[in-house]
Amino acid sequence: MDIETPAALIDEARMAANIDRMQLHLTALGVRLRPHVKTSKCIEVARRQQEAGAQGITVSTLKEAEQFFAAGFSDILYAVCMAPDKLDRALALIRRGCALTILVDSVPAAEAVVAKGKAEARAFDVMIEIDSDGHRSGVQPEAADLIEIGTILQAGGQRVKGVLTHAGSSYDLDTAEALEKLAEQERALCVRAAERLRTAGIACPEVSVGSTPTALAARNLAGVTEVRAGVYVFFDLVMSNVGVCTPGQVALSVLATVIGHQAEKGWVIVDAGWMAMSRDRGTQRQKIDYGYGAVCDAAGHVLDGLVVSGANQEHGIVSRRDGTADPDVVERFPIGTRLRLLPNHACATGAQYPNYLAVASDGSATVWPRFQGW
Structure with a gap:
């Protein structure tokens, strides 16, 4: 491929398989x-997910909501608790026809939404975030605050669309049994929160759960209406260590070029440092530490035992993961050799690039723009 490196590549065939796998699993449930x-x-990428059967999208920034709405995606869930100073921006989207759902997990946040709704004569669609695993944010399913938040929203003329949770602690697991147990915990606690709201007379039509590991591990989703998952579209090395994919299923890679060697150390120097791979070292505390990434040949086949063991801003060091010096690295990887590097965290690595190069099975590549910022 005549591509200037470093470049972010999407293996279209792998991505399509990843999309189909998640879609078929959840449709069956x-x-x-x-x-x-x-x-x-x-x-x-999102269009291909929709074509496979996905309904609506989840975003983490209002810029994502704006960009996707401009491209024709109208059913959007903003799955970060709403800061009051962003309500005007959310309202601007709604007034343009976006079916935007926002999120709260506290009484003050609910009160701010109600105040804005009354001032603008507008009813927001609001979900309440539930803490199902102590990982990050959300209201405990049995907390009194849950009913108070729902009451404030409903009495204030806002629509309580439902409850939402994210079992982010699934990233710390690595057995099928543990993942299935957490998936059931995530489901049961979010459903319980919805039941409490309904018993209190608060409408709660939607129950939204999900992370990539728990979505794939789930065997029973009774009471759940939708599942959210993101990284499954590409997968990455963290997900491989969790056990929901293999390195050979990772669809995102960074194309790099060999620019030098330190033969006595068994090092190959490539033109992809932490600016190309990101500083995410998410595999460092997992069962296999891939450094800054795993190493593949130009066709995407994993080269066992090789990792990006070190990185400076624009230099990556490829060496053996076990620390032994490979004596023939100069002959195996001469200057100009192309390598693909698999990321620890696909979201973080993708964020380093303004575009992807989508590589089809025939080797042709198409530029797919991505956007950055907030």
């Missing part, structure tokens, strides 16, 4: 898939 597009931030 009788729930909608609302993919989280923060992973790709790319219209072309």
Whole structure:
């Protein structure tokens, strides 16, 4: 391929297989898939998810909501708790016809939404975030605050669309049994929160759960209406360590060029440092530490034992993961050799690039723009 490096490549065949796998699994369980597009931030990728059967999208920034709405995506869930100073921006989207759902997890946030809704004579669609695993944010399913938040919203003329949770602690697991147990915990606690709201007379039509590991591990989604997952579209090395994919299923890679060697150390120097791979070292505390990334040949086949063991801003060091010096690296990887590097965290690596190069099975490549910022 005549491509200037470093470049972010999408293996279209792998991506399509990843999309189909998640869609078929959730369709069989009788729930909608609302993919989280923060992973790709790319219209072309999201369109392929919709074509496979996904319904609506999840975003993590209002810029994502604006960009995707401009491209024709109208059913959008903004899955970050709403800051009051962003309500005007959200309202501007709604007034243009976007079916935007926003998120709160506290009484003050609910009160701010009600105040803005009354001032603008507008009813927002609001979901309440539930903490199902102590990982990040959200209201405990049995907390009194849950009913108070729902009451404030409903009495204030806002629509309580439902409850939402994200079992982010699934990234810390690595067995099928543990993942299935957490998926059931995520489901049961979010459904319980919805039941409490309904018993209190608060409408709660939607129950939204999901992370890529728990979505794939789920065997029972009774009471759930939709699942959100994001990184499955590309997968990455963290997900490989979790056990929901293999390195050979990772669809995103960074194309790099060999620019030098330190033969006595068994090092190959490439033109992709931490600016190309990101500083994410998410595999460092997992069962296999891939450094800054795993190494593949130009066709995408994993080269066992090789990792990006070190990185400066624009230099990457490829060496053996076990620390032994490979004596023939100069002959195996001469100057100019192309390598593909698999990322630890696809979202973070993708964020380093303004475009992807989507590589088809015939080797042709198409530029797919992605966007950045907030």
